[in-house]
Amino acid sequence: MTEESEWVAPEGSWASSAARRRNMQAIRSRDTKPEKLIRRLVHAKGLRYRVAARPVPNLRRTADMVFRPAKVAVFVDGCYWHGCPEHYVPPKTNSGYWSEKVLRNVARDRDTDQRLADEGWLVLRFWEHEPSDVCASRIADVVLERRAR
Numbered sequence: 001m002t003e004e005s006e007w008v009a010p011e012g013s014w015a016s017s018a019a020r021r022r023n024m025q026a027i028r029s030r031d032t033k034p035e036k037l038i039r040r041l042v043h044a045k046g047l048r049y050r051v052a053a054r055p056v057p058n059l060r061r062t063a064d065m066v067f068r069p070a071k072v073a074v075f076v077d078g079c080y081w082h083g084c085p086e087h088y089v090p091p092k093t094n095s096g097y098w099s100e101k102v103l104r105n106v107a108r109d110r111d112t113d114q115r116l117a118d119e120g121w122l123v124l125r126f127w128e129h130e131p132s133d134v135c136a137s138r139i140a141d142v143v144l145e146r147r148a149r
Contacts, residue, residue, distance in 0.1 A: 034128040035064050035076045041136030047143055049074075056119050061112045063123075065139070070146040071121045074139055075112075078128050081105055087129060122146065 030052045039051065042065070050066040055073040063073035079087035083102045091098045113123045124142060126135045 030062075030064070032076065032078065032128065034126075034132060037132040038074075038076060038126070038135050038139070039065060041132055042139050045136065045140045047140055055116055055121055059112075059115055059119075061108075061115075067143045067146075070143045071119075072139070072143050072146060073116055073121050073123050075109070075123065075125045076128060076135070077109070077125055082109060082127075084127050084129070086127075 039049075042049065047067070050068065052062050052064065053066040054061065055063050055066050055068070055071075064076050065074035066072075067074075077084070080089075081102065083106045088102065109125070113125075116123050122142065124139060126138075
């Protein structure tokens with residue numbers, strides 16, 4: 001690998017440096033620590049679910065947890081990627097691109113919520129910084145309530 005000062009981004013890449021590119025490639029899109037902790041707590045409550053599944057087959061969006069019979073889709077959103085009002089900090093490098101990306105993510109999230117609601121699904125969204133035990137309890141309460149109907 002060449003020195004950092006000689007680094008050239010691959011065609012189509014928005015990475016501002018080799019280090020930034022490595023960092024961005026290491027970010028997980030599923031099985032994040034908050035997701036895994038919430039899943040473990042929900043599983044301990046006796047609930048079973050699909051992981052990283054499409055709630056609706058013809059909608060190309062995956063939820064972090066899917067409870068098909070209860071029609072509940074759970075998303076654990078990362079503060080940076082989904083524009084958390086408390087924790088999102090615009091990037092200093094390549095800010096135009098990344099800020100637009102986050103805005104597109106937020107718009108897609110709202111679109112997903114609406115499309116799933118139109119299909120009779122309940123969407124639960126949690127921020128990665130929310131206490132996992134509180135999230136797991138809310139999920140269990142909602143799923144059990146919907147199953148009882």
